Amino acid sequence: MSKPNTKVALIEAASRLFRLHGYEGISLNDILKEINIPKGSLYHYFPNGKEELAVEAIHHTKDIVLAWIEESFEQIGDPVKAVQDHIHQLAVLLKDETEQVGFPIGTIAAEKYSTNEPIRSACQTAFEEWSELYSTKFFEAGYSEKLAKDYGVFILAAIEGGILLSLTTKSEESLLIIADQIPFILSKREN
Amino acid sequence: MSKPNTKVALIEAASRLFRLHGYEGISLNDILKEINIPKGSLYHYFPNGKEELAVEAIHHTKDIVLAWIEESFEQIGDPVKAVQDHIHQLAVLLKDETEQVGFPIGTIAAEKYSTNEPIRSACQTAFEEWSELYSTKFFEAGYSEKLAKDYGVFILAAIEGGILLSLTTKSEESLLIIADQIPFILSKREN
DNA sequence: AAATAATTAAACCGACCAGTCTAATATAAT
DNA sequence: ATTATATTAGACTGGTCGGTTTAATTATTT
Numbered sequence: 072m073s074k075p076n077t078k079v080a081l082i083e084a085a086s087r088l089f090r091l092h093g094y095e096g097i098s099l100n101d102i103l104k105e106i107n108i109p110k111g112s113l114y115h116y117f118p119n120g121k122e123e124l125a126v127e128a129i130h131h132t133k134d135i136v137l138a139w140i141e142e143s144f145e146q147i148g149d150p151v152k153a154v155q156d157h158i159h160q161l162a163v164l165l166k167d168e169t170e171q172v173g174f175p176i177g178t179i180a181a182e183k184y185s186t187n188e189p190i191r192s193a194c195q196t197a198f199e200e201w202s203e204l205y206s207t208k209f210f211e212a213g214y215s216e217k218l219a220k221d222y223g224v225f226i227l228a229a230i231e232g233g234i235l236l237s238l239t240t241k242s243e244e245s246l247l248i249i250a251d252q253i254p255f256i257l258s259k260r261e262n
Numbered sequence: 263m264s265k266p267n268t269k270v271a272l273i274e275a276a277s278r279l280f281r282l283h284g285y286e287g288i289s290l291n292d293i294l295k296e297i298n299i300p301k302g303s304l305y306h307y308f309p310n311g312k313e314e315l316a317v318e319a320i321h322h323t324k325d326i327v328l329a330w331i332e333e334s335f336e337q338i339g340d341p342v343k344a345v346q347d348h349i350h351q352l353a354v355l356l357k358d359e360t361e362q363v364g365f366p367i368g369t370i371a372a373e374k375y376s377t378n379e380p381i382r383s384a385c386q387t388a389f390e391e392w393s394e395l396y397s398t399k400f401f402e403a404g405y406s407e408k409l410a411k412d413y414g415v416f417i418l419a420a421i422e423g424g425i426l427l428s429l430t431t432k433s434e435e436s437l438l439i440i441a442d443q444i445p446f447i448l449s450k451r452e453n
Numbered sequence: 454a455a456a457t458a459a460t461t462a463a464a465c466c467g468a469c470c471a472g473t474c475t476a477a478t479a480t481a482a483t
Numbered sequence: 484a485t486t487a488t489a490t491t492a493g494a495c496t497g498g499t500c501g502g503t504t505t506a507a508t509t510a511t512t513t
Contacts, residue, residue, distance in 0.1 A: 077490080093373045095286030099471065109492045110472085116490095120472060174372045180430045181369035182284045194430050224439045228423030235422050236415070239371045239385050248415045256447045268460080290501060300462045301502085307460095311502065 078116045080106050085128035086135075090173030094125055094182050094190070125179065126193045132175050133197035140204055150212045151257045154205070154226055158233070158250040162243035165234065174238060177231055202227045214259055222257055269307045271297050276319035277326075281364030285316055285373050285381070316370065317384045323366050324388035331395055341403045342448045345396070345417055349424070349441040353434035356425065365425055393418045405450055413448055 084106045088097045099121055103110060117123040143157035144150065164170045180194035206223030210216060229249050236245035275297045279288045290312055294301055308314040334348035335341065355361045371385035397414030401407060420440050427436035 091376065093284070093286065095284065096373055096377070098469075100469080111474090111492055112490065114472075173376075177426060178369075178372035181365045181372055181426060182287055184429045184432075185282065186287070191430060191432075195432075198427055198430055221439050221443060224427070224436050225420070225443050228427055228436060228440055229416065229420050230423065231426050232419030232421065232423030235368060235372060235426075236389055236419055238375045239382060239389055241375075241382075241386075245415050245419060248412050249419055252412060252416050252447075255449075255451065256443075258446075260446065289499075291499080302462055302504090303460065305502075 077108055077112050081108065081113060081116065081124060082127050082131050085124050086131045087171055087173070089125060089128050089179050090132060090175050091171055092173075093178035094121075094187075096178075099124075122187065122189060126189050129176060129179065129190070129193040129197060133193075133200060136175055136197075137200060137204060140201065144208050150208045150214075151254055153208070154257065155250050155253040158230060158246055158253065161230070161234065162237065162246035162250065165237055165246070166243050174234055177235060198227060209257075218260070226253075226257075268299055268303050272299065272304060272307065272315060273318050273322050276315050277322045278362055278364075280316060280319050280370050281323060281366050282362055283364075284369035285312075287369075290315075313378065313380060317380050320367060320370065320381065320384040320388060324384075324391060327366055327388075328391060328395060331392065335399050341399045341405075342445050344399070345448065346441050346444040349421060349437055349444065352421070352425065353428065353437035353441070356428055356437070357434050365429060368422055368426060389418060400448075409451070417444075417448075 081102065084102050085097075088102055088105070091097075099110070099113060102124075103113060113124070114120065117127070140157060143160070144153045147153040147156055161172075164172050176194050176197045179190060180198075183190040184194070185191075202223040204223075205226050206219045209219035209222050214222065230246075233246040233249040237243055272293065275293050276288075279293055279296070282288075290301065290304065293315075294304060304315070305311065308318070331348065334351070335344045338344040338347055352363075355363050367385050367388045370381060371389075374381040375385070376382075393414040395414075396417050397410045400410035400413050405413065421437075424437045424440045428434055
C-alpha cells in the first residue's frame with residue numbers, strides 16, 4: 072500500500088473544482104474539505120497559496136487534455152476525422168455529469184486574464200500547447216505549415232466556444248453542429 | 263437637465279465590470295464605489311441583490327452586442343464579408359484597453375452555468391439571440407435554412423473561442439486568424 | 454402647504470475568505 | 484535510540500463579502 076500523495080490529491084481536486092466553478096467560485100476550504108486535508112498541508116506544499124495551487128492545477132488539466140487529444144489522433148489516422156471524433160466525444164462527456172469536465176482552463180482564463188499574470192501565463196501555455204498539437208498533426212498529414220498553424224488555432228477556438236455554448240445551453244447541440252461542420256472546413260487547400 | 267438615472271447607471275456599470283472580471287470577481291461594493299451610489303439605492307432598484315442586477319446587466323450586454331452585429335450587416339451587404347469585418351473590428355476593440363470589452367457574457371456564463379439558473383438562462387438567451395441574428399442574415403442572403411442555422415452556431419462559437427484566446431494570449435492574432443479563415447468556411451453549399 | 458411615496462444614506466450583521474501560526478506527530482537518517 | 488526533517492493539524496486573524504435595517508431626505512401628489 073503506497074502512501075497517500077497529498078500534493079497530487081490537492082492538484083487533482085483543484086483541477087476538477089476550478090474547471091467546474093472557476094477560480095473565484097471555489098475556496099481553499101472547499102478544496103480541502105472535499106479530500107479531507109488540513110490547511111497546514113496545503114500551505115506546506117504550496118507556500119504561495121491559492122495562486123500557486125491554481126497554476127499547478129492548470130498545468131495538470133493541460134496535460135490531461137493533451138493526452139486525450141493525442142489519443143484521438145492515434146486511434147484515427149485521418150486528422151480531420153480525428154478532430155471530428157474528439158469533438159463528438161467531448162459532447163458525450165459534457166452530457167455525462169459524472170465526468171465533471173466543466174470548462175477546462177476556459178473559466179479560469181476568462182476570470183483572471185487581466186488581473187493575475189502567473190495564472191494568465193499558465194492558461195496561455197495550455198492553449199498554445201493544445202493548438203500546436205493540432206497543428207503538428209495536420210502538418211504531419213501533409214498540410215502546409217501556414218495552413219496547419221491556422222487550423223490549429225481555429226479548431227481550438229471553435230472547441231472552446233462550443234464547450235461554452237453547450238454548457239450554457241445545457242445541450243450538446245452546439246458541439247455536434249461544430250463537429251458536423253469540421254470536414255467541410257478543414258480542406259487541404261493551399262492558402 | 264434630466265435627472266440622473268440611478269438604475270441605468272447601475273446596469274451599465276455592472277455590465278462593464280462583469281464583462282471584465284466575471285460575477286465572482288466583482289463585488290457589489292466595487293460597482294457602487296465606481297459610480298458613487300449607496301448600497302440602499304441598489305437594493306431599492308434590485309431587491310434581489312447581486313443576482314438580479316447581473317441578470318439585467320447580461321440583458322444589457324446582449325442588446326449592445328446585437329446592435330453592433332446588426333450594424334456590421336447593414337454596412338456590408340455580403341454576409342460573409344460582414345462577419346469577417348466584424349471579427350476584425352472585435353480584434354481592434356479588444357486591443358484598445360479603453361474600450362473595456364472584456365469577454366461579453368462568456369466569463370459569467372462559464373462561472374455560473376451550473377450553480378445559478380437565472381444567470382445561466384439569461385446567458386443562454388444572449389447566445390441564442392446572437393446566433394439567430396447571424397442565421398437570419400445568412401438565410402436572407404439565400405443560404406438554406408439548415409445551413410444558415412449551423413453557420414450561426416459555428417460563427418458564434420468561433421468568435422467566443424477567439425475572444426478567449428486573444429484575451430488570454432494578450433494578442434489579436436487568434437481573432438485575425440479566425441477572420442482570415444471565414445471566407446473559406448462559409449460557402450453556400452447545400453449540406 | 455401638507456401628506457405621501459420614492460429614493461438616498463450609511464452603519465451594521467453574520468458568514469466566509471485567504472492566509473498565519475504554533476504545536477503535535479510521523480518518518481527518515483544517523 | 485536519537486536527532487532531524489517532513490508532514491499534519493486546526494484554531495485564529497484581519498479583512499471583505501452580500502445582504503439588512505432604520506432613518507433622513509427628496510420628489511410627487513393632493
